Amino acid sequence: MITKNLSTILLFSIPIAIGMAVTPVTAQNVMITNNHSPNEPSILMNPLNTDILVAGANLNNVYNSSDGGLTWSEQTMTSSYGVWGDPSFDVDTDGNFYYFHLSNPSSGNWIDRIVCQKSTDNGNNWSSGTFTGLNGTKAQDKQWSVVDRNNNNIYVTWTQFDDYGSSNPNDKSIILFSKSTDRGQTWSAPKKINSVDGNCVDEDDTTEGAVPAVGPNGEIYVAWAGPNGLVFNKSLDQGDTWLSEEIKIDPMPTGWDYGIPGISRANGLPITKCDLSGGPNHGTIYVNWSDQRNGANDTDVFMSKSTDGGNTWSAPTRVNDDPAGKQQFFTWMDIDQTNGNLFFVFYDRREYTDNKTDVYLAYSEDGGTTITNKRISESPFTPNSGVFFGDYTNITVHNNVVRPIWTRLSGSQLSVWTDVTPSPILFAGNGAAQVENVMQYPNPASDLSYVSFKLHEESQVSIDLFDVQGRKVYTVMNNETKGYGKYIIPMNIDEMNLAEGSYFCKLTVNGTSKTLKMIVVE
Template sequence: MIDVHAKVACAMGSMRRSLLMLALVLLAASSATLPPAPGKAVITLTRKPGFWSEPAVAIDPADPHHVVAAYQVGGLVDYSRNAGRTWKSVTAVPHDHRLIDGDVSLAYDAHGHAILCYIAFDKLGTESYWAHHATRNGIFVERSNDGGVHWQRRAVAVKAPVGRPNVFEDKPYIVADDTHGPYRGNLYIGWTEFHRSYSEMLFSRSTDGGGAWSHPIRISTVNGLPRDDNGATEGFDGTVGPHGTLYTVWQDGTHIVLAVSHDGGKSFTPSHAIIEVPSMNYYVQGYQDREVNGFPQIAIAPKSHRLFITWSDYRNGEVDIFSATSTDGGVTWSAPVKVNDDRAHDGRDHLFQWLSVDPTTGDAYVIFDDRRADPKNELATITLARSTDGGRTYRNYEWTTKPFDPSFQFMGDYNGIAAYAGRVYGVWTEAAPTHAKRWSKAWRAPRTIVRLGMAQF
């Protein structure tokens, strides 16, 4: 006797499984195909492949047609005076007494001056990164009064190299107060100082456009570990609110911490944890098979006073980009929102994010390396994410479609982005194309290039 009910149940189960498989296939296909960024254009900034990485970009709020971009190493700056239609390259960093420069950051002050910040070593220095091997490096700034065309021939030391061994200054980041608050025109720089047995976050400010800088003060409440590793105090970023309040964040072990200044950088609230993360560093296949950082960024929407934070971590079993927001000055924060809009737990990494909030619209933009299109989780493209609802959701757009292989060269630790009036500029590092078959006699590890993307929303 035929069990009709059993046959129907079996058929229904088979249909459900088929529909589920179809849904997964469609989801995978949709996650690998993104709409192009509106009005996108991509150019290569570097003249030839080299060892370029960790680029930065800034827009002049006094004249948004002026844009500057920089990258390590070599002190090269590219500028545009026509909203990105044409670009020119200049050497901004004099090499009279410094061996290398890196960890660049850029800002425009309230008067339209471009400020370049970087680290460099003197002739007694070393290129070694680790604190217990590195000596005599410092933090310097230079200024351009014409939007990046010409730069000072003499750099100003924020933290000059010292004779003490086993001290290393790392990853300075510059912030400008271009608000109409009481500290308009101030410049701020925060960075990590590594010692043999600990790390700490230091801070300096300038009230004269970068000509002189205050003696560094410590703004981290507790010490971190002495290396670029889990437990270190590292990854400074900052933003200025409409009334001159300075918000600063960095990563301290398994927490993102916040410290706030209400007096133009003279003093800070004790740094305290605001977001818990699984780890500061995480292993990523490729990218020289090394640990990479999930550095946080912070930005503010001036009209709504909404604070945004972005970072990356490994909570889903792969590296994803996350965002959180605060509407009460950083006292409380929303639950994390995943910025990359592909399926969670899919084994595809997304990293090297950077954040910018358009001061005219309050829209948030995030750039990141994206591996969603590669089932092997090896090749990467560049994705731009945008939130128009205060960080509740993010829509992803493709900035590049041709993937690159980040396995064989140092790709840096971050990308850069800036947005103003719907115009978005992003900068990133790619492995230079190579036509030789891998591991053949003609093959060599590819060099890197720095590229710049533009979009118009």
């Protein structure tokens, strides 16, 4: 019989100092494109197959990948309603993608509706589109959507301006909601869901940033920013009725519109997500934003959460973990719905005294109680206030596959990027000072793999295997309590049904992880 061959022995002693040098982890950045001056990107993966991704950038650029983001195809999106930026995506339970954007029809008004185009072939081809929100000359702006994966209802929220940019006090901005119960073919009449209107100036007192999320029982949750700070509303009946008054999350004391050196326009509008993983934080609602409450030279990324359906909210948690005094901005978040882990992406200047900018990833495995920051950009860039960056970064995560997206500037050339570093490598080295005597042998080997480690105290131990895309393929040990002593854990390669190739074995002891590459051969 041909047997698969993988053998690794890991020797751990916790807590102690490093014994052997470990190869430094480097990010694996991929440029999606530098054509057509792309900015304000969005990205989404298909949870049925995390190798399938779609992405977009202002104004009408669309990209897709079938190999986990290593390579990309690109096209110019067209629609009879016009395509005018603010790209965002959703995906239903059959893997159909939905691309939402603003309009600029040849026979209508600029951004007079929200357009939805659908792809049934992984983003290669798109329908001509349907729309919601058409209301005379009023502007429809900054839409985001969510699919209820229990019934494939699609929910969309956005801002309507009576007259975009107007300083007339009689002109208002409001938050609207619409839904489709037939997979994007038709849309309900838009419904106003806010009680406190904003102005139309497109600054702090405008109501903006409505990103919907679905709760564990089909609830619809959404937060936005405006004249009352950061507020929240919800519907328990698929959007038919909403709270008569918004619940306040945070006063957002300096507002959502602020200045960042080298950025022509910056905002800290909120992102709303809900944990549907079935894990310990199932049902928790998270809202992520940034503001300058600590000073104009100290923009920070924050998170607040609710464990009671949005009725009450925690005090803000600072997501970036650097000392005070530097700029972090343009944040986005996602939740890995296979485990409840939180992920944030943002621009970061902690290492510099000028406008040089990195991209950071932050993540939490305990509902935001502890948050780890990692730089994921391979090199910094310096933005120029004369070159528009848009208003967002974006990130999509599923089954330990993490794909952020961001804009960067080189000279006068804009480009959009992602990172394809497998998550076991991306997160390797956390708590490395508590790991010693790391050994692998033989590698490759045959039949069995052994994980060996030594504990100095009673500890919680997990052992997981991941493929090169970062997807968990097998759990050897799940948070088991082990006492003082040395352990040798056998792993039967045939029983684990591992195909020939490379894998990563991650040992976690009391939250400290170490990951080594392993090879399976036939």
